[in-house]
Amino acid sequence: MTDFTHINEEGRARMVDISDKQETARSAIARTSVIVNEAIYHGIQQNDMKKGDVLSVAQVAGIMAAKNTSTIIPMCHPLSLTGVDLSFSWEAMEEDAYRLHITSEVKTKGSTGVEMEALTSASAAALTVYDMCKAVDKGITIGETYLEKKTGGKSGDYYRTLQGEE
Template identity: 60%
Template sequence: MSKLTHFNEQGRAKMVDVSTKPDTVRTAIAQSSVQLSNEIYHLIRNNKMKKGDVLAVAQVAGVMAAKKAWDLIPMCHPIPINGVNIEFSWEQKDPNMYMLNIISSVKTKGNTGVEMEALTAASVTALTVYDMCKAIDKGMVIGPTFLIEKTGGVSSTDYLRE
């Protein structure tokens, strides 16, 4: 069994010390989604939402979120982010429902990974879509949100979701 590193000698949560770990290139890719109505799909695709270009605003929100993950999640380290990309794709689930898939990719050269940054980016992107469309329909469903892949680090523990 691996040693739990996020607890101090008193059994209380602590931020792990990564100061002795070497800098390596690290990447993470995460996904979230928003299930939404046919009406919202057409409003987004035709740029007719009253709040503006939903995907452009959500994309910027996702980039900003990746850079602020450390500010939101207590044990996250503030790390330099070298790149963030948010991509969208659509799936028609049935004649009245669409799924907006959100893929966030985050990259750094540092001493800790960017999984939380990628997950935060995907989540906030989805939340921003919800926020911009909720006046039309509050029944949208967000998720699931999950890590697809992570690379980098010295322990060679890359991850690829099966």
């Protein structure tokens, strides 16, 4: 039987007790993507040459969301993050579609991992790209969101095994 650590003796949710866990250096990398049409791709690219572009705002959104993760995800522990960095890259897809890859890396020295901070950060950046481009096309899709890698902590390091596409 699967044993959810977030469930207390009454069968209700709790914030898991991590008082006995060691404070160690930890990091997590999460990935997501945004699939846009050609008009938006060119718009972001052109603007990218200038100040104040879409990706700059998305990046600030991602960094601030990493810091706010414990207020967005109910059972997530508050953590003092030591670093947050997002990066972007473009991939041309078939049929006038372009995929913007978003990667967020979060670091801490703490008693629990920062997987949720990295995932929430990447999601907020993707949602911000949607927000700033939705006047052009509401059909923008946010691609799959997942944990790429984590290091540190008792459960050891984790590397996602890529299988097939995305």
